[in-house]
Amino acid sequence: MVTMEELLASQVQKLKVLHRGQEIEGTVLAITGKEITLDLDSKSEGVIASRDIPDSVKLNLKIGDKLKAYVYMPENENGQVVLSSSPQSKIATSSFRGHGINWSKFIQAQNQKSKLQGKVTEINKGGLIVEVTGVRGFLPNSQVGFELLSKSGAGPLRRSDSEASMDNLIGQDLTVTVIEVNQDNNKLIFSQRGQVSEEALKKLRNFSLKQKVKGKIVAVLPFGLVVDVSGVEGLVFISDVSWEKVDDLTKQFSAGQELEILVLGLDEELGRLNLSIKHLTEDPFAKLAEDYPTDEIVKGEVTAVSEAGVTVKLDNIEGFLPVSKMEADNKYEVGASMNFLVDSVDIGRRRINLAPFVTSTAGLIYK
Secondary structure, eight states, X not given: OOOHHHHHHHHOOSOBOOOTTOEEEEEEEEEOSSEEEEEOSBSSOEEEEGGGSOHHHHTTOOTTOEEEEEEEESOOTTSOEEEESSOHHHHHHGXXXXXXXXXXXXXXXXXXXXXXXXXXXXXXXXXXXXEETTXXXXXXXXXOOHHHHGGGOOSSOOHHHHHHHHHTTTTOEEEEXXXXXXXXXXXXXXXXXXXXXXXXXXXXXXXOTTOEEEEEEEEEEXXXXXXXXXXXXXXXXXXXXXXSOOSOGGGTOOTTOEEEEEEEEXXXXXXXXXXXXXXXXXXXXXXXHTTOOTTOEEEEEEEEEOSSEEEEEOSSSEEEEEGGGOOTTSOOOTTOEEEEEEEEEETTTTEEEEXXXXXXXXXXXXX
16 A cells, blocks of 8 residues: 555655755756746746856757756745855855955845845846845835836836846846845845835825726736826736736737736835736636536546645636545546546636545545
8 A cells, every 4th residue: 555655755746945045956948038948847947047147058059958956945936946146145245355245234224125236137027136335135026116117128028128128227226125035045035115205195196996997018027017097007917918927028018009007006115006907707617617516527637746736727617636535546647637526616726626536446536
């Protein structure tokens, strides 16, 4: 009899735990002018900025090659591992000539909510790398103000143009505050919140939640759409564009395009409207889920196996078999077609919770 521990050990894929500063080798999956994507044999892919790799290495680099790098951030907002060509200890302390990071300065700035001057040095899908007095920290997309985003440039954007416009932010000076300091993990997180003028706040407060508005796209960025709504800046995060997953916004949207959108929130700290396109319509999941009553036998294809459970593609919806219900004697392999029982409907996660469909030697069905 195979135990659950043995099952997970043999079937769970890409669960390697990574930590900041760790040296790791990956296989090149994709190469663009902006970044290189690596398979790290972990739960997530890694990304490293092309400019961070020596020209002598990039010149002959091709898909399938092995590349060594260091973990800069174990996980960004897109679930990717952010990599660097140098160990973080060297990057973070380079301007201090070996004297170490003055953490007390950043801890004091956080406690006093004081502002610091920095410069953008790198761009990735999760946000910006900002250097303050020689120390590099991370500014997540959700914490970026529109004054900076507006400098990325507008105009009709194709994918390559979108990446190029974001690169225009490199070298830009900006004011940030510190929202997280973790000396043990060498972690420093910045924000641009709290820098909004009274005039901008007054315009923002003219809007209300759930209000339908019209706006014009100012820029198409990897993480969302920057929209002008009657002179007020707004942002539609990529997750709020459609009920279905969207990988490339530039295939559907371009600068100058007019949209009807819904106000989800008023962010007074960043002076912007949080907007949504998908919430103008009902989530189709509820209707689709009606075809999956409890205890219904369904057939699906295994698309992923993780420490949490098994992800299954059903006809037109996602199913999930939690690890607590996985049968030790069953092989759950990616690509396998299997029968399951519908256990419940998870509206929040937009998926069907599944249970094993097993026929005993007596011909009985149980879960």
